[in-house]
Amino acid sequence: MLNIRREICGYCGACVSVCPEGALELIDAYLTVDSETCISCGICTKACPLGALEVTDEV
Amino acid sequence: MKSEYDVLVIGGGPGGAVAAWTAAKKGLSTCLIEKRPAIGAPVRCAEGVGKKLLTEFLDPDPRWISADIKRARIIAPDGTEIQLKEDQAGAEVGYVLDRKIFDRELVWKASEAGADVYVKTRAVKPILEDSIVKGAVVESCGTQQEVRAAVTIAADGVESKFARWCGIDSTVPVDELMSCIQYLVTDIDVDPVCNDFYLGNEVAPQGYLWVFAKGERCANIGIGIPAAKRGPGNRAKDYLDHFMAEHYPDGKIIECIFGGDPVCKPLDCTVTDGLMIVGDAARVVDPITGGGIGNAMVTGRLAAEVAAEAIAKGDTSKAALMPYDEGWRNSKMGQGLERNYKVKEFFIKLSDEKMNDLADSIAHIDFAEFSVRALVMELIKRNPKMLFELRELKDALKH
Numbered sequence: 001m002l003n004i005r006r007e008i009c010g011y012c013g014a015c016v017s018v019c020p021e022g023a024l025e026l027i028d029a030y031l032t033v034d035s036e037t038c039i040s041c042g043i044c045t046k047a048c049p050l051g052a053l054e055v056t057d058e059v
Numbered sequence: 060m061k062s063e064y065d066v067l068v069i070g071g072g073p074g075g076a077v078a079a080w081t082a083a084k085k086g087l088s089t090c091l092i093e094k095r096p097a098i099g100a101p102v103r104c105a106e107g108v109g110k111k112l113l114t115e116f117l118d119p120d121p122r123w124i125s126a127d128i129k130r131a132r133i134i135a136p137d138g139t140e141i142q143l144k145e146d147q148a149g150a151e152v153g154y155v156l157d158r159k160i161f162d163r164e165l166v167w168k169a170s171e172a173g174a175d176v177y178v179k180t181r182a183v184k185p186i187l188e189d190s191i192v193k194g195a196v197v198e199s200c201g202t203q204q205e206v207r208a209a210v211t212i213a214a215d216g217v218e219s220k221f222a223r224w225c226g227i228d229s230t231v232p233v234d235e236l237m238s239c240i241q242y243l244v245t246d247i248d249v250d251p252v253c254n255d256f257y258l259g260n261e262v263a264p265q266g267y268l269w270v271f272a273k274g275e276r277c278a279n280i281g282i283g284i285p286a287a288k289r290g291p292g293n294r295a296k297d298y299l300d301h302f303m304a305e306h307y308p309d310g311k312i313i314e315c316i317f318g319g320d321p322v323c324k325p326l327d328c329t330v331t332d333g334l335m336i337v338g339d340a341a342r343v344v345d346p347i348t349g350g351g352i353g354n355a356m357v358t359g360r361l362a363a364e365v366a367a368e369a370i371a372k373g374d375t376s377k378a379a380l381m382p383y384d385e386g387w388r389n390s391k392m393g394q395g396l397e398r399n400y401k402v403k404e405f406f407i408k409l410s411d412e413k414m415n416d417l418a419d420s421i422a423h424i425d426f427a428e429f430s431v432r433a434l435v436m437e438l439i440k441r442n443p444k445m446l447f448e449l450r451e452l453k454d455a456l457k458h
């Protein structure tokens with residue numbers, strides 16, 4: 001599962017552009033993930049300049 | 060908000076603003092929507108732009124120019140400096156903008172020309188009828204409505220979700236997205252008319268770190284590195300903090316800027332029935348510098364011009380909009396993108412040692428003309444031992 005740490009996120013949209021599934025969406029200062037389409041591939045976690053994204057084992 | 064326009068522009072960055080400005084000037088009924096509550100903020104940019112290109116659109120105005128840049132320095136991994144002065148560097152140096160004001164100025168121009176502008180208004184999905192794009196469903200302060208348009212221009216920047224919703228895969232390969240962070244730093248000793256570029260694996264692996272003067276004692280200090288290998292401890296922020304501690308420990312950070320800069324190839328096709336894609340959303344960023352302001356403006360203008368012709372003829376099919384795609388691809392800009400992509404592919408493979416050798420070989424030259432081509436030709440002349448590697452680069456420049 002993708003965990004968005006909002007206290008770190010700077011809502012820049014970098015992660016949105018690399019998600020192969022189109023699962024991320026930036027609504028102004030609010031990043032959301034569609035858990036239905038996210039495949040927990042972790043690609044977006046690399047793009048974040050701050051490290052606000054992590055894939056965890058929880059479901 | 061009206062429910063029908065000739066042109067609907069999604070995104071209020073330089074690409075969208077110039078598209079809306081051009082469309083409105085051509086007499087088209089035009090609507091521009093921007094999802095953020097303010098145009099130009101937060102900034103996602105180092106704000107460097109070439110003079111020549113910019114002045115094609117606007118007369119320079121001190122309100123949105125932070126610094127008039129006269130020189131640039133490239134600093135190799137071992138500290139060797141290559142100096143480029145304005146008369147040599149041509150259009151490569153230019154202004155450092157204040158994009159909070161600049162982006163607003165462009166949107167103001169669009170509205171002055173007659174475009175309707177809505178902020179805090181987001182496109183949430185396209186209106187698709189038989190796979191033809193007929194506008195967008197937009198949401199403003201919790202209320203959704205349909206806005207129909209003969210042509211929709213997607214200028215939604217790096218995220219580029221609108222094109223994706225319309226069936227065009229705009230995913231940036233993760234090794235071709237520059238993961239970026241920048242600080243606006245004050246109270247530091249900087250040359251107020253100089254832009255510095257630092258290279259090397261220690262400073263910015265496969266990317267670069269910049270210090271762009273923003274006037275007296277103030278600079279944009281930032282870094283962009285490919286996202287692919289990032290993880291805890293080696294993110295853009297780690298590298299920038301390290302550089303700051305070493306070079307500007309007493310600088311005061313008054314703004315933090317984050318972002319992604321796509322340095323991949325442009326989209327295979329930037330039009331479909333009823334839709335045109337411009338700027339970062341079309342991935343028309345210079346692969347070497349990561350600069351995209353100018354190209355966003357150029358593609359925005361061309362898209363609106365082609366849209367105006369198509370609307371006048373009553374045909375906004377993909378075929379009718381194709382002159383836009385062909386137009387920018389065959390232009391100097393399009394060819395430059397293709398060439399610089401190959402040059403980038405060469406440079407990211409260079410070791411620090413080779414980079415030092417190359418820098419050292421040209422450190423003391425006064426360039427009569429500074430262009431990527433001139434620089435590479437000089438490198439080839441002076442580095443016979445690296446001929447094998449450089450030949451690849453030379454071949455790339457032939458086209």
Ligand SMILES: Cc1cc2nc3c(=O)[nH]c(=O)nc-3n(C[C@H](O)[C@H](O)[C@H](O)COP(=O)(O)OP(=O)(O)OC[C@H]3O[C@@H](n4cnc5c(N)ncnc54)[C@H](O)[C@@H]3O)c2cc1C
Binds near residue numbers: 320338340
């Ligand atoms: C750290 C960094 C440094 C850079 N430095 C430079 C530089 O020095 N020089 C240079 O030339 N370029 C630079 N760039 C690149 C430059 O910022 C972009 O190329 C430029 O902003 C592209 O303009 P645009 O209009 O295409 O997109 P943007 O300026 O990104 O504008 C897109 C707009 O669309 C809005 N939007 C997105 N989705 C929606 C939606 N669904 N509905 C409504 N609105 C939406 C966004 O909020 C945004 O305001 C840099 C980029 C980064 C990240």
Ligand code: SF4
Binds near residue numbers: 042055
């Ligand atoms: S983990 Fe993969 S699928 Fe999920 S949001 Fe990130 S990039 Fe997209």
Ligand code: SF4
Binds near residue numbers: 014026031048052
């Ligand atoms: S890349 Fe990081 S900071 Fe930027 S929107 Fe995504 S999670 Fe937030």
